[in-house]
Amino acid sequence: MIMSRKLLFILVPLLLLIPPTVHAQEETVQVAEWTILVYMVADNNLESAGIEDVNEMEQVGSTEEVNIVVQMDRHKEYDTSNGDWTGTKRFYITQDSDTETITSVEVEDLNETNMGTQKALVSFVSWGVENYPAKRYMLILWDHGGSFWGVCYDEDDGEGDKDYINMSELKGAMEEVYGIVGRRIDILGFDACLMAETSVLYQVRDLSEIVLASGYSEPNDGWPYKEILEKLVQRPTMGGEDLAKIVVDEYVRSYTDRMDDPQDSPAVTMTAFNMRAYPKAAEAISHLAMELSTQVTLRSLQIWTARTRTTGYDLANIGPFDVTNYPLYDVVDFCDKLQQYIPFDNRIHDVIDEVKGAVAEAVIYAKADPYHPGAHGLTIYFPNRENPEGPVATVYDPLYSRLDFGREKFWDDFLKAYYNLKDIRDPPPTVTILSPQWNQSFQQPSNIVLSGEAFDLKEVRNVSVRVDGGKWVEIPGVRGPGTITWRYVISTENLPPGRHLLEVKATDSAGQSSPVVSTWVCVISPPKEREASGGLGTEISLLLIIFVAALITGAALLLKKR
Template sequence: MRSAAPLLALSLVLGGLLLPLLAPPARAAVADWTFLVYMGADNNLEGPGIDDFLEMAGVGSTPLVNIVVQFDRAVGFDVRYGDWTTTKRFLVQAGMTPTPANATMDLGEVDMAAPASLVSFATWGAAAYPAKHYFLDLWDHGLGWQGVILDDSPITYMTTAQLGPAIAQVRTALGRNVDIVGLDACRFTVEIMAELQPSVDYFVGSEKDEPLAGWPYDTFLAAVVAAPVMTPVQVGTWLTTAYVASYFGTSPYSVNLALVSGGALPSLVRAFADFVAELNASVPLLQSQVLAARLATERYERNGLAGGDEFDLFHFSENIVERSGNPRLAALARALQGAIASAVLAQAAWDNPTPTNGVHAAHTHGLSIWFPDTPSDPAYDALALSRATGWNGFLATYRSGSPTSIPTGATARSVDTSLPTDGLADAIRVDATPRANGSLVVVLTEHESIVASLQVPVLTDQAEALNLTGPHPGRFNVTVLFYVGGKLSDLVTVSGLGIQARYRFLGSVLDPQGRPVGGATVTLQNARTSVVLSGRTDDSSGQYSLGAIVPDFFVDGDTLVLTASSEGRQASAAFVASARGTSQTVNIVLDTSATAGVNAGLIVLGAGSLVLAIVLMGIAVWQREQIRGLRRRLP
């Protein structure tokens, strides 16, 4: 696995590097793509570095695709091709081997972990081999948010805080963003992407450790050479697919790779900041729920072994929704999931059922985040993601404090507020008497979505009575949240409270010629509850009218079955009920001339219901297609 934390046990001395001014070769014609591979193999990855170079040479550069490598080798790991140990630059050609004679330049010993080295290579490569698109590949060990590119001569690595300004300098030299920055290294986390985002359009990397063999350069580059007009999104998508395919069914490890849009990261960071604010407010009261959510979240490697500090961010948010009991936090978690889904343009994974190191990739969504048991690195506070979201503050406190409630004594019930009263509960009343000054928030949810909320400042021991109404009649869950000093101090949930309203189903029973069928028996059954309403059609008009109470008879979205029968003949049809109004018109055709028995009823809905039915049918078709697509992609 591409992890080298043991090397970092030594003292690290980081510094700049002044490179000699070397004249580039004559400027080439503008290609479609230039791949700039910054291969830091001055460590135990020297052998895999040679192997990857040979994979690149299995394809080779063309007039439309440049494969440019800065290759730093090590002492004592691999003696092939002259056992040289300096840093050389290559324009990789088909069939080339990494010998000194094939190098474009020999730079001597270079500290590849120095930001100046990276800037020098990238700006030189772009100037010498100009292209419409640039792919900067950082090839080496990865340390998650801490950094990348470990160099044994001297023992150093490039921190994420150093990498950001270096990529910014490359952007300045190009006069535009780098098209793709990829890490053929372990643990390309959201923290690194946020640091580089202002200078990069797209990112490619793995949430977890990579096998030593890294990316399949032969199959990946062959595809680009075959179709050099591919866009950055197409190139990144192809790489994610080729990478996972190269390990599928054969690797002892689980693998994943994702393509992430840099342009979508600011929105994602804002959604994450909102989520973190409520998450931070929810502890320590919901500490056990948060810890349970973390424990259930897919966790990746440290030094190739289980128990690392990177977790899938999307999966964590899913577990928060499932376990927190805080509807505001759940809503923000879903918003974060939407932002992640928008940012991750392609994601491929293979989950080994029995991985050698016990680390799975069953819940990868493309973005991992540092979530240690106990944060111990103050350098994390300086990262752009920490500053923008307050995640570092949450990490510092999520295990501390005692989950002690400041009770409000909150209760909730359905009430009739009409004057004079009509016997229908048209609102939900919340009563509370907080034991401290703070903010009282009442949230109304339906099917896990917030449909109404109310927030009021409250004073110690002052009774509060709040009435809420929903957007339509139905059954709702009520959650009362009490915040003191910005911290959640009490949470009370009451489920299944009803807001009632009178409702009427209207329509006609007609024969196939459009003539009314009088005296027909009409029944309306809720498919979910089996509750039935019944009536008869008017003798002359064939019309019927059935009264109901929502949500006693149905709730929004229930499937209802309308049945009409006359003279031993019967027709039935189903439709989706809408509580977003006071009535619904449903007509049905009954063929009274047919043989006695059941015949298929032609149902004619009112305009609003018809549109709803069509939309629901469309959703069902879309869901089936999505499932089929997933089955095609999954092993």
């Protein structure tokens, strides 16, 4: 016993010397293949359609590999089924065979929530990503859509007013979603009318891998969720392009199969856009606008005829008129008609070919009903007047000029020249940033390679860059006619850690500057070297454990012998 007491006096102090090295066991989080986030603004006359769509989702339900979550806002008048609850609830969609009653798990009751805001959309995505992590995410904006005028129309914001998400808010929300996911979201889907418009896509060009959108107004039944989700659940490891193609196929099939529920529609399109390729399509459209703007007095009748005979996406498009005030026209079909009605202008034809080629690169997959062979999926705003004139005139909305596409590209300038029959003899240049990607991270020490293209009908004289609003720096040796490439290297050692604004502009031979374009990058500090004390402490801990274990073993053997 004397020996054992002495042993304790030796061992206890030694054990106390051992630094704590046991860490709390981290909880294992199940990461699904896909999380489908449905932002359902049914606080309007689409309330019944929303309930029907949730029931469609429930016919499939979530699995271990596919999470389906919905935030739904209901109206107080349009539908009294399902307990006639109002306000906003979050659901984790589970499988059942009841096609009328929502039985899924109600995860959260938010009471009346204004879902026509950037804040509400970001909050939903943040909650969904945190609680239902996945390798891939699809965000669906479900509601009325109004092209570049807005989406997600909430008839009761909680204070008796109406609200909706405008294009500035949409861009801001998707920038925040980028931060939540840590990258571009895999798919942004618009289960809403008229959202496949050039300027809408341009707002989110850097923020999603794929965008799904309809050119026409969607029927109230919207997407066929049962058929779409069945295929995803059967093959949950599919990539974004495969899922996008399923949405396109099933959506168009559901309205063209000559079967009830839903009833067929004479005007349906759905397009999946590759957003990494989309900026070049937008730039090519700008090139065409610049070329046309120099010839509007000569070509006005031909342009008018081409527009009149181009596939229009207004539900009551009659020749040059858009009775429901959605003057949206098919980009590729307009190009085809221009080539038809301006037959011998090789310069215009070359630019048209550029547009069609760039749009083809940006379209992953597109389908339309059989009645509109000229519907290729991408639309553009083309009202027939700048000022009111006649009962069915569609008047240019100045809002368009304030969008990213209106500010950075030349389409709106062409429209104004066309309306006023006044040529723009020497349009200013345009410039595009092709890399780095928006919000791309660079660890010190490294170089940021900023590159892109500049364009002028005559000659680009120079391209200049500035960082964080500082002085403009001209890139040496960048000059030439038409489209030129440019490149500028920025060392991260000259930038503090954090986000930095990079801006670019081009100047032509007449001294005209392009609109300034920009992107953001994030500079990260170099990894810290492991502190000597921390590393040494761990090694000492291990040695002490081995030493104490040896002592205990030796002492036990000694006691056994005694």
